[in-house]
Amino acid sequence: MDGILPLWKPRGWTSHDCVMKIRKIFKTKKVGHTGTLDPEVEGVLPICIGQATKIVPYLMDTKKVYIAEVQLGKTTETEDSYGEVVETAEVNSMPSLEQIDKVLQSFLGDTIQIPPMYSAVKVNGKKLYEYARANESVERPKRTIHIYSIDRLMVNEEDHSIKFQVTCSKGTYIRTLCVDIGKKLGFPAHMSFLERIKTGSFDKDGSYTFDDIHQAQEEDKLQKLLQPIVSGLNHLSQIEVDEYIKQKISYGQKLPMPDKIPESNPFLMMHQDELLAIYQLHEKNEHEIKPVRIFKAL
Numbered sequence: 622m623d624g625i626l627p628l629w630k631p632r633g634w635t636s637h638d639c640v641m642k643i644r645k646i647f648k649t650k651k652v653g654h655t656g657t658l659d660p661e662v663e664g665v666l667p668i669c670i671g672q673a674t675k676i677v678p679y680l681m682d683t684k685k686v687y688i689a690e691v692q693l694g695k696t697t698e699t700e701d702s703y704g705e706v707v708e709t710a711e712v713n714s715m716p717s718l719e720q721i722d723k724v725l726q727s728f729l730g731d732t733i734q735i736p737p738m739y740s741a742v743k744v745n746g747k748k749l750y751e752y753a754r755a756n757e758s759v760e761r762p763k764r765t766i767h768i769y770s771i772d773r774l775m776v777n778e779e780d781h782s783i784k785f786q787v788t789c790s791k792g793t794y795i796r797t798l799c800v801d802i803g804k805k806l807g808f809p810a811h812m813s814f815l816e817r818i819k820t821g822s823f824d825k826d827g828s829y830t831f832d833d834i835h836q837a838q839e840e841d842k843l844q845k846l847l848q849p850i851v852s853g854l855n856h857l858s859q860i861e862v863d864e865y866i867k868q869k870i871s872y873g874q875k876l877p878m879p880d881k882i883p884e885s886n887p888f889l890m891m892h893q894d895e896l897l898a899i900y901q902l903h904e905k906n907e908h909e910i911k912p913v914r915i916f917k918a919l
Contacts, residue, residue: 622647623671624847625680629828630658630666642831643668646838655680655853656791656820657741661703664817665828673850675914679887679899680853683821684769686788690814691799693781693806698753699739700796701812708809712781716806718773721783724805725771732768734797735761766793782813822855823848850916851889851896858883859891860900867892875903875911887913 630639636657644652653674655667664687669677694712697704716724736742738753744762752759767790775784783802787795796812803810818825829837829846837843860879862870869876870890887901899914 622649622844622847623673624844624849625673625823625853626668626670626834626846627823627828627848628666628668628834629825629830630663631831632663633660635660636666639666639668643670643834646834647843653677656685658817659701659815661701662815662817664815665820665823665825666817667820667823667853669853670847672916673853675916676850676853676899679857680821682791683853683856684788684790684819685793685817686786686819686824687795688774688784688786688814688816688818689795689799689812690782690784691802691810692813693783693803693808693810695811696800696803696809697811700737700794700800701815704739704811710809712808715776715778715781718776720806721773721776724802725773725785727805728768728771728798728802730768731765733763734766734794734801735763736794737796740794764792766790768793768798780813781808784814786818788819822852849896851891854889854896854899856885857887857889857899858885859889861891862897864892866890867897870897870912870915873912873915875909876900878902878908878910 626643628639630636636654640652640654644650647670649670651671651674653669655669655677658664658666667680695706695709698707736749739750742749744759749761769788771785771787773783773785795815799812800810834846837846860883866876887899890897890900896916898912898916900910900912903909903911
């Protein structure tokens with residue numbers, strides 16, 4: 622079987638746990654996820670199966686949408702509610718809605734983030750959380766992330782929390798965003814809730830729980846849960862080719878630059894709604910395009 626399974630990852634499972642479970646259910650080793658979610662977080666986790674594993678890097682490069690909650694008054698070593706408290710402050714009164722909205726909107730566009738120590742970002746071949754657990758200090762790399770939209774959903778005066786929805790680029794740490802929001806509001810803070818409701822074109826409403834998957838397995842309908850590979854590549858432009866070019870693509874050949882330069886790079890080569898390959902501009906020859914992924918007929 623080939624396709625993308627829009628999984629609703631349950632709380633308490635690692636992304637790797639989900640991959641291992643899907644491998645057993647679909648009886649294949651060719652399974653990969655498209656963006657790690659922390660064990661305590663539930664949400665949309667597209668799982669690529671069969672030939673769909675070829676597009677994992679491209680699907681990871683899509684926008685993500687989260688519902689998050691920042692709680693003011695304390696920050697933790699892990700920047701969420703599961704770590705040890707490292708700083709506290711009294712929140713005698715919540716910031717006004719105008720203040721909150723102004724701070725949230727200040728994060729729109731490109732933002733520099735420093736990933737949390739308890740994260741899987743690698744420095745010198747070693748994950749940051751490994752340094753943290755060994756009480757070793759290391760300089761964390763700064764990264765540029767992009768916030769497309771961020772909006773307040775609810776403010777809870779009793780527990781000093783602010784729930785918001787954010788659309789962001791890959792590589793964004795919502796835990797760190799929550800801490801930074803707290804700083805701008807004048808308080809230590811941490812992330813107290815997180816749920817990913819959309820990854821690329823896959824959203825919560827169109828995702829399947831493991832209960833749904835088990836039921837489909839019993840009814841021998843697993844294939845019906847899979848979305849076509851091209852559905853994970855909606856953010857890439859497409860070039861329609863004829864039967865002659867289709868044959869060349871099947872052989873993995875380089876091709877002349879098309880008359881109309883594609884808007885994205887890489888881009889999809891299509892023939893009558895069939896995904897043939899992913900191509901990109903040739904770095905050394907401006908008159909050619911070259912294949913980076915070729916798909917067998919499905």
